[in-house]
Amino acid sequence: MGSCASDSTIVKNWRDYPPSSYSLKIDKLSQLNLDKYESRRFSSGGHNWRLAIFPKGNEADNGSGFISMYVEIDSTSLMSTPSTEVFAYLTFLIYSKKEKKYLSIHDVEVKRFNPLRTMWGVPQVLSSDTFHEPKNGYTFEGEQCEFGVDLMVVSPFTKWEVASFNNEFTYPKFSWSVKNFSELKEEYYLSNKFSMGGRNWNLKLYPKVESGVVGKWLSFYLILADNETLMVDEKIHVRAHLRVIDPQGSKCHTKKINSWYEESNKGWGHIRFLSLAKLWETYLDKDDSLNVEIEFEVISETKYSPGI
Structure with a gap:
């Protein structure tokens, strides 16, 4: 499992516009009786990724009692000699219908993806109680919800x-x-x-x-x-x-x-x-x-x- 982000590197705020890299909508969350849900592969910054959601929290990463969110790079993107490293900034998003906005959880520290660490994320994105409370609008219209991610891949170091x-x-x-x-x-x-x-x-x-x-x-x-x-x-x-x-x-x-x-x-x-x-x-x-x-x-x- 990938490493968690330090609280000191996390910035939370609201924004109007939707995810730029990938959006995952779930129709009925209570029927998702899984510890972890992985999205289909999507492309961003020239690499393939998956968005991983832990609806009950990732206990192995101190996420118990929270919604945990991660991105994982496809290992084929790292297959080269010497092995490739990919650097990226991550922003996770959860939609609130009440606010008609997205809660943005941005990690200001760039993450290094390589064969030894293919997954990075935030184990404590939002407390489960806050997420499931209907008045907060994160679940709506029969337990629908929407998650997303922005991935900004840092260009390789070539100019100096x-x-x-x-x-x-x-x-x-x-x-x-x-x-x-x-x-x-x-x-x-x-x-x-x-x-x-x-x-x-x-x-x-x-x-x-x-x-x-x-x-x-x-x-x-x-x-x-x-x-x-x-x-x-x-x-x-x-x-x-x-x-x-x-x-x-x-x-x-x-x-x-x-x-x-x-x-x-x-x-x-x-x-x-x-x-x-x-x-x-x-x-x-x-x-x-x-x-x-x-x-x-x-x-x-x-x-x-x-x-x-």
């Missing part, structure tokens, strides 16, 4: 993700020397591709023009390399420091990135990273080179089940 934040790098910096800076003519320039945190990246500089800001600012970005493809909803969190290096080694200009990279935005940085006036004054070395770097603090990684 694990997010980790890597802050241990063999060498967390990448440096780039931009030669002949004063002679640059293109709108933007890309560094060589480099790898960090299991991803490929480029640094991107707009030396004079970016989004209408002409001749005033250096724009500086970290972007995912062209060969990096992100899945739908995939995100990478990056925390890093972009720097323009002072040739004297004392006044590096630094700004932080603390952003999520995704398919719709594969580059983050600063449009007004450093004024060109300050750059010309302080940050070009004697060979007209601008030296920049990025230092990483964290790059996230997400492992996940196949997407939609």
Whole structure:
């Protein structure tokens, strides 16, 4: 016999709508001179079940003096190697014609059905005295009564993700020397591709023009390399420091990135990273080179089940 439900997991209330999984109507309860009545098999959540009613209570499960109700999964639903487990939430119902509603006995704890335990239920659904008292309406029109059950089968565990934040790098910096800076003519320039945190990246500089800001600012970005493809909803969190290096080694200009990279935005940085006036004054070395770097603090990684 299946295990009973703890009183602390049972919620009782009234509802208007009938059972969603199975209904069992008995025409004359007094003629059902059985300790246990099992329904025909019915299907719910891709499995076959039976509803079991103990009109006199299930004494073996501390149900004496009560109506006891259970559901049992068909053992053929559990035949596989390794054996299948089915998880389900159970709600038992008894109709009251007086209330014109169903008494709902819901077990808030999910039940695990497996070859060692094929039956779960509630041994003390409703006291026998309350059930048989005509004024309560559970028996009506010549001892008719109706029982039912809702079964909500929990879907198998197939979708997941694990997010980790890597802050241990063999060498967390990448440096780039931009030669002949004063002679640059293109709108933007890309560094060589480099790898960090299991991803490929480029640094991107707009030396004079970016989004209408002409001749005033250096724009500086970290972007995912062209060969990096992100899945739908995939995100990478990056925390890093972009720097323009002072040739004297004392006044590096630094700004932080603390952003999520995704398919719709594969580059983050600063449009007004450093004024060109300050750059010309302080940050070009004697060979007209601008030296920049990025230092990483964290790059996230997400492992996940196949997407939609």
